[in-house]
Amino acid sequence: MSHETVIHFPVSRERAGDPSEDQKLDAMTTELRAIAAREESLRREIDELLLRQKHEKGMTVLVVTHDVHGARRVGDQFAVLHKGNLIAHGTASEVENCGDETARKLISEDYPA
DSSP states (O other): TTTTOOOOOOOHHHHHHHHHHHHHHHHHHHHHHHHHHHHHHHHHHHHHHHHHHHHHHHHOOOOOSSSSHHHHOOOSEEEEEETTTTEEOOOHHHTSSSSSSHHHHHTTTTTTO
């Protein structure tokens, strides 16, 4: 479920023909939203653990992820890869202001979660 957004599209009984179909769809999307929420909660717990270890023990932590928001929560320095090539590195601010448009988009706080 990482990096996916679950959108609920209610199905009208007139279009579905079977009143139980919209109930099935609603149950499925409700379950998927619950899974996504648990996953986000787990990611935040892991981030908090990494931050604690980093601060309490002075550890260096290397995280390889597609989760930009989580990386921004725990990271000091970033390396942005695109198609196997290093296209930018530095603090989040430095990458956001670098000359590479792809790197700026990938590190952006507006990048889709």
